[in-house]
Amino acid sequence: MNTERWVRVVAGFFVLLSVALGAPGSPVFVSEWFLVVTLFVGFNLLQSGFTCFCPLDRILLKFGVPGSGACGR
Template identity: 60%
Template sequence: MSAERIVRIVAGSFILLSLALGVTGSPVFHSSYWLWFTAFVGFNLLQSGFSQFCPLEMILKKLGIKSGCSSC
């Protein structure tokens, strides 16, 4: 599995989990402050799309996970 794919899976999981914990209609509602975490993940995805800088991707590369580009 490539680093980019892992980043997408982790980001999607974080967003779904924080929405489940932050939306009042959810059966696992904890606090609406979890929506700030959702915004943080969304902002990080947005800025990484423009700047090509993603902290999780850097960590995964240091752990030896390869990039998914076809020219590698």
């Protein structure tokens, strides 16, 4: 898998986890503050769509994961 797919997988995992932990109706509810994680992930995805800068993408590249070729790489 390339970095773009890993970013999508990790972002999706964190959104699902934070909603499960932050939604009051969830059986694993902890606190509404976990919904801030969903906001953070969404903001990072939005800004990376405009700027082509994603911190997780850079970290994955340093670990040797093949790049996606997006954004002129």
